[in-house]
Amino acid sequence: MTIGDLEVGAKARVIGYHKGSSSYRTRLLAMGVTRGESFQVRRTAPMGDPVEILLKGFSLVLRKDEANVVLVERM
Numbered sequence: 001m002t003i004g005d006l007e008v009g010a011k012a013r014v015i016g017y018h019k020g021s022s023s024y025r026t027r028l029l030a031m032g033v034t035r036g037e038s039f040q041v042r043r044t045a046p047m048g049d050p051v052e053i054l055l056k057g058f059s060l061v062l063r064k065d066e067a068n069v070v071l072v073e074r075m
Contacts, residue, residue, distance in 0.1 A: 001074065003051060003067035006041045012072040013038045021069035032056050033070060 006012055014037045017025045032055055033039075039055040049064035062070075 001072055003041070003053065003062065003070045003072055004048065004064055006051075006072070006074070008041050008043055011038065011040045011075040013075055014070055015073050016071045018069045018071065024066050024069045028062075028066060028070060031060060033060070038075060 001012075002018075003012070014033055014035050016035060017028070037055060039053045039060075042052045042054050042059060044051045050061045051064070051067045052059055052061045054060075
């Protein structure tokens, strides 16, 4: 499951990244999307792109391509 698969209000924890996503991975790690970090999906645009999540007390907006490389488990 990825961030892009979650509905608004869902809570989840980051468990890793898809292989072959090194360009997005580096950027997401710099923004605090690290393994074990929990977050909540705040809202999505009508077509699902972008996705806004609440992470570490701040809002982070991810493009659909970025959201789909982050593997998560629902909490």
